[in-house]
Each structure stands twice: as C-alpha cells, then as structure tokens.
Amino acid sequence: IPVENIRNFSIIAHVDHGKSTLADRLLEMAGAIDKNCGRSQVLDKLQVERERGITVKAQSASLIYNVDGTDYMLNLIDTPGHVDFSNEVSRSLSACQGVILLVDANQGVQAQTVANFYMAFTKELVIIPVLNKIDLKNANPEAITDQLKNIFGIEENEVLKISAKLGTGVDAVLRAIVERIPPPPVNRDKPFRALLFDSWYDRYRGAVSLLYVVDGKVQMGDMISSALSGKLYEVKGLGILTPQETPVECLVAGQVGFMFCNMRSSQEAHIGDTIFHEGNPVAILPEFKASQPMVFAGVYPVDQSHHVELRNAIERLVLNDSAVTSSVESSPALGLGWRLGFLGILHLEVFSQRLLQEFNAEVVVTAPSVTYKATVIGEKNIKKYRSSEISFSNPSQFPDPQIVSEYFEPFVLGTIISPDKYLGPIMQLCMDRRGIQKSMQNIDNHTVMMQFILPLNEIVIDFHDTLKSVSSGYASFDYEEYGYFESKLVKLVILLNGIPVDELSAVVHSSKASIVGHKICAKLKELIPRQMVLIAIQAAVGGKIVARETLKPYRKDVTAKLYGGDVTRRKKLLKQQAEGKKKMRMLANINVPKDIFIDVLKRN
Numbered sequence: 001i002p003v004e005n006i007r008n009f010s011i012i013a014h015v016d017h018g019k020s021t022l023a024d025r026l027l028e029m030a031g032a033i034d035k036n037c038g039r040s041q042v043l044d045k046l047q048v049e050r051e052r053g054i055t056v057k058a059q060s061a062s063l064i065y066n067v068d069g070t071d072y073m074l075n076l077i078d079t080p081g082h083v084d085f086s087n088e089v090s091r092s093l094s095a096c097q098g099v100i101l102l103v104d105a106n107q108g109v110q111a112q113t114v115a116n117f118y119m120a121f122t123k124e125l126v127i128i129p130v131l132n133k134i135d136l137k138n139a140n141p142e143a144i145t146d147q148l149k150n151i152f153g154i155e156e157n158e159v160l161k162i163s164a165k166l167g168t169g170v171d172a173v174l175r176a177i178v179e180r181i182p183p184p185p186v187n188r189d190k191p192f193r194a195l196l197f198d199s200w201y202d203r204y205r206g207a208v209s210l211l212y213v214v215d216g217k218v219q220m221g222d223m224i225s226s227a228l229s230g231k232l233y234e235v236k237g238l239g240i241l242t243p244q245e246t247p248v249e250c251l252v253a254g255q256v257g258f259m260f261c262n263m264r265s266s267q268e269a270h271i272g273d274t275i276f277h278e279g280n281p282v283a284i285l286p287e288f289k290a291s292q293p294m295v296f297a298g299v300y301p302v303d304q305s306h307h308v309e310l311r312n313a314i315e316r317l318v319l320n321d322s323a324v325t326s327s328v329e330s331s332p333a334l335g336l337g338w339r340l341g342f343l344g345i346l347h348l349e350v351f352s353q354r355l356l357q358e359f360n361a362e363v364v365v366t367a368p369s370v371t372y373k374a375t376v377i378g379e380k381n382i383k384k385y386r387s388s389e390i391s392f393s394n395p396s397q398f399p400d401p402q403i404v405s406e407y408f409e410p411f412v413l414g415t416i417i418s419p420d421k422y423l424g425p426i427m428q429l430c431m432d433r434r435g436i437q438k439s440m441q442n443i444d445n446h447t448v449m450m451q452f453i454l455p456l457n458e459i460v461i462d463f464h465d466t467l468k469s470v471s472s473g474y475a476s477f478d479y480e481e482y483g484y485f486e487s488k489l490v491k492l493v494i495l496l497n498g499i500p501v502d503e504l505s506a507v508v509h510s511s512k513a514s515i516v517g518h519k520i521c522a523k524l525k526e527l528i529p530r531q532m533v534l535i536a537i538q539a540a541v542g543g544k545i546v547a548r549e550t551l552k553p554y555r556k557d558v559t560a561k562l563y564g565g566d567v568t569r570r571k572k573l574l575k576q577q578a579e580g581k582k583k584m585r586m587l588a589n590i591n592v593p594k595d596i597f598i599d600v601l602k603r604n
C-alpha cells in the first residue's frame with residue numbers, strides 16, 4: 001500500500017461516549033472483523049477493561065477501506081479514556097496525523113473531552129469532531145454543536161453526527177478519515193527508523209512492541225538496534241493487528257505494527273525509544289514526556305511465602321505499564337514488599353485488580369500517598385540528607401519538623417464541567433478540599449466549566465466519587481499537574497495501645513489533622529475485630545492526641561457451641577480460624593485484618 005493511501009488516527013473521547021463501540025463499527029464496516037463473532041468491543045483486551053468498561057492499554061487495529069475504487073489502509077490506534085491514563089493517550093497520538101473527537105450528543109462536552117482536544121490540538125493533528133448517540137431521544141446535537149463552537153471554535157459544518165450503536169453515519173466517518181487526515185509524513189527511501197510507542201509482555205516471546213515505522217522498512221531477520229540502550233536484536237516476528245495478530249514479512253514506513261525480538265526484560269522495550277538498523281544510526285525521534293507517578297502505595301503479599309511469585313507478577317505488569325515505578329520496601333507489620341508509584345488512584349486499583357486476576361496474587365495495599373517535599377535546615381541535617389531539599393512519599397519518612405523550615409505539597413489544576421444547578425455543592429466540595437477557584441465559564445445556557453487549583457492529596461482518594469454523588473453523576477473532572485507550593489503539613493500518627501503504627505500514619509494539612517484523625521480512629525474501631533484485651537485507638541500530631549476511640553475486649557471461641565463428640569468438625573473449625581488469622585497482621589500485639597490499610601484513609 002502506497003504511503004498516500006495510509007491514514008493513522010485515534011479516537012479520543014470522554015469515558016462512555018462510545019469510543020469502543022465506534023471502533024468496533026469501523027472495523028466491521030471495513031471488513032476487519034466478523035459481524036457475528038458476538039464479542040463486543042474487540043479492542044479492550046484486558047479482563048479488567050471489560051469489567052470496568054474502560055480502556056487501560058492502548059491497542060491498535062489496521063483495516064482496509066475502499067473509497068471510489070482505491071484501497072486505503074486505516075490504522076486505528078485505540079487510546080484509554082480515563083483521566084489517569086492521559087500519558088498513554090498522548091503517546092498513542094505520536095503515531096497519528098489525525099483524531100476523531102467523539103462527543104456524546106446527549107451528555108455533551110465533558111472534562112476529558114477538553115483535555116483530549118488540547119492534547120490533539122497542541123500536537124497539530126487534524127481533528128474530526130463527531131457527535132455520537134444521535135439515536136437517543138434526549139440527544140441534542142444542535143446544542144452540543146454550539147458547545148464545540150464556544151469552547152474549541154469548531155465550525156458547525158465540520159461536525160459529523162452518528163450513531164455508533166446503529167451504524168448511522170459511520171460511513172461518513174470513514175470517508176472523513178480518508179479525506180481530511182493527511183497521509184503520514186514518512187520516507188520509504190531513507191534508512192529504517194521506527195518509534196516504539198507501546199509494548200506488552202508475552203510469556204513465550206518476551207516483550208512485544210508496537211512500532212510506528214517513520215522511514216524505510218524492517219524485515220524478518222533484520223538486525224536492529226535500540227537508540228536508548230544501544231543493544232542489538234534480531235527481528236523474530238513482525239505483524240499487524242487486524243485486531244488479531246496477522247504475521248507479515250516486513251513493515252514499511254507509514255505502517256503501524258508489532259515486532260518481537262527476544263527482548264527479555266521490562267527495561268528493554270522502552271516506550272518512546274527509536275529503533276533502527278544495526279550500523280545505520282538515524283536521528284532520534286522526539287521522546288515522550290515521561291509520565292510522572294503521582295500516587296504511591298506500599299504493596300505486600302498477604303502471605304510472605306508468596307514473595308517471589310508476587311515479585312514476578314509485579315515485574316510482568318510493570319513491563320506492560322511503563323507508567324508504574326517500583327522500589328523495594330519493608331514494613332514491620334507487613335514484611336517485605338514494594339513501594340509502587342501510579343498515575344492516579346484508578347490506575348492503582350486497576351493494577352491491584354490485575355495482580356489478582358492475571359496472577360492470582362493476593363496483596364495488601366497501603367493507604368495511597370503523594371510525593372511531598374521539604375527544606376531541611378542545619379548543616380548536619382543537610383549533610384545527612386545530602387541536600388537541603390528532600391522528597392518523600394511514604395508518611396513513615398516524614399522529616400522531623402525540628403529540622404524543616406518549609407514543607408511543600410503538589411497541586412493540580414482541575415477542570416470540572418457540570419450542569420449549573422449543581423454549582424453550589426461542587427463549590428462547597430472544592431472548598432472543603434482546600435481548592436482555590438481559578439475560572440468559571442458558561443459553555444451553554446445551563447452548563448458551566450470551572451477550574452480549581454487543588455492539592456493533589458485532597459483528590460487522590462475519593463474526590464471523583466464525591467463529585468459524582470453531589471452532582472447526581474453529571475459533573476465530570478480532569479486534572480493536570482500544577483506544581484509544588486508551600487504548605488503546613490503534619491504527620492498524623494495512629495497509635496494502638498500507645499504504640500505507633502507507621503503503616504497507618506498519614507501526611508495531612510494541619511487544618512485537617514483533627515478531622516482526619518477522628519475519621520481514621522472511628523474507621524479502625526469498625527474494622528478491627530474485638531480482641532481479648534481492650535484496645536485504645538488514638539491519633540496524634542507531634543505527641544499531642546487529637547482523636548481517640550476505645551475497642552472493648554471480647555473473646556471469640558469458635559468451638560464453644562460444639563459438644564465434645566465431633567472431632568473432625570472441631571478440627572475443621574480450628575483450621576478455618578487459623579486461615580483467617582493468616583490474613584491478620586500483628587500490629588502492636590493486636591490482630592489487624594490486612595485489607596484495612598487502603599480502607600482506612602478513605603474519607604467517607
């Protein structure tokens with residue numbers, strides 16, 4: 001297929017606006033998949049994606065579409081729709097010349113629509129605005145067209161109106177892709193050069209990479225090199241995704257396809273890397289902005305004897321998801337584990353769910369935290385930390401206030417779009433979370449777009465859920481980094497019978513210490529089973545108790561109801577109880593169920 005007949009594009013949309021449905025329809029219309037195969041949403045490969053209905057990993061599909069007698073190869077690069085995964089969106093767009101900006105004609109422009117639009121806009125991609133779900137009786141394509149004009153300056157005549165579900169207007173979308181999006185600006189006569197923009201792990205083939213071939217071509221058996229590592233590999237497999245893997249002999253400039261070449265470890269298939277022929281160095285393609293983990297949590301095996309299995313599982317998942325960072329950590333209560341960094345709380349949840357589903361790994365996840373900074377004073381202390389500015393994401397590393405002149409915490413710029421009747425409760429929520437309003441704009445007669453500067457630690461846990469509940473599900477939210485600012489931070493220590501439990505401590509703003517302390521103590525009282533001794537649950541800041549709860553003693557004898565005779569039944573009950581104990585952890589001589597850690601700091 002000549003370069004002039006190739007189109008590389010993505011669909012970008014707010015969650016649930018119909019991206020997967022449209023992708024399926026495009027594949028069907030172009031004859032790529034069987035209409036009757038019965039599997040919906042073929043691009044969402046991961047089990048967790050099907051369950052949650054969100055796309056986590058970007059996938060791709062090549063389809064052939066005939067317009068007026070000419071065959072075009074359309075490479076659809078799928079992108080995740082959720083706020084946490086914007087780096088994957090940005091990365092996928094690096095292989096595209098255009099995007100379909102898909103907007104639900106009933107819901108209208110949402111926070112991620114805005115974020116996605118600007119991502120495509122700054123990359124100077126052709127944007128095809130498409131209103132979906134026009135079959136719904138509440139659909140209001142005229143009003144939503146107005147929104148597109150007000151916010152993005154999109155002209156009415158550019159807007160396509162479709163029903164991805166019924167297939168209405170989808171043909172016009174395919175035509176627009178061919179007519180409006182330019183072919184990839186590539187050169188087949190130059191030496192081979194490709195962008196590695198995604199990768200996943202395969203047990204038998206090692207790392208499989210998705211390549212966008214920018215110049216020349218690559219063939220089976222070629223010797224290739226990585227610009228970042230300088231390592232050499234022999235190409236063992238090439239193919240395109242239709243979306244099933246279809247082997248090919250070579251990939252030529254303009255194409256998107258997969259490659260494997262005995263890359264064994266997670267570091268080798270570096271996303272953003274430039275791949276070229278051995279001994280034929282080329283100019284390196286612009287690297288992506290490295291994704292910054294924003295939320296950190298400790299991850300531990302429920303049972304320490306599974307440490308090695310868990311390490312393997314984590315390594316594999318990290319290979320699939322370069323946005324996750326990991327380092328080894330140990331905790332007195334939980335043993336040996338890892339501190340993992342994630343893009344957001346959903347990212348963390350998806351990761352732990354995948355550990356369970358794909359590797360059957362049972363883990364304890366500690367309460368999530370963000371990365372704070374502090375300025376250390378005193379020559380001795382600066383020497384000890386090797387710098388006057390230190391960072392920490394684990395509350396147990398909170399530096400002593402005696403040696404710190406200032407603490408800093410990360411802020412984000414949040415965008416909220418909502419019907420204006422929920423304005424009051426939304427403003428209240430943002431104020432409660434220490435937010436500062438930056439702007440407010442009407443995007444139509446009854447919809448507002450607001451921007452707030454918010455501390456990241458106030459939104460990592462349940463901001464999104466609360467926002468949804470105060471707006472009956474109508475408000476949408478997205479955020480971007482806004483930098484570090486000085487803040488009055490304190491370490492809130494949780495004590496069980498007077499003994500501090502570091503795993504349960506938290507970094508909070510001083511104005512929140514007492515409120516958060518009360519909530520944690522109340523929650524712990526609810527979650528810790530009563531034991532043989534009385535338990536004092538306390539929260540303290542700098543030695544001062546700010547909250548307290550008491551858990552009364554109680555003895556549970558599982559065999560009490562049995563009268564002598566039935567030995568096997570008795571043994572079985574005792575065994576069950578012993579298994580229950582494995583999931584408990586001794587903290588300050590108190591049995592604490594392992595899975596409470598993440599529950600504890602949730603606010604509600």
Ligand code: GDP
Nearest residue numbers: 015016017018019020021132133163164165166
């Ligand atoms: P995604 O999150 O953007 O991938 O959205 P999905 O493709 O998963 O669609 C979300 C929901 O909207 C699903 O229940 C779809 O069946 C539904 N949907 C998608 N397109 C249409 C449409 O054109 N009309 C109607 N009525 N529903 C649609």
Ligand code: MG
Nearest residue numbers: 020053054055
């Ligand atoms: Mg989807």
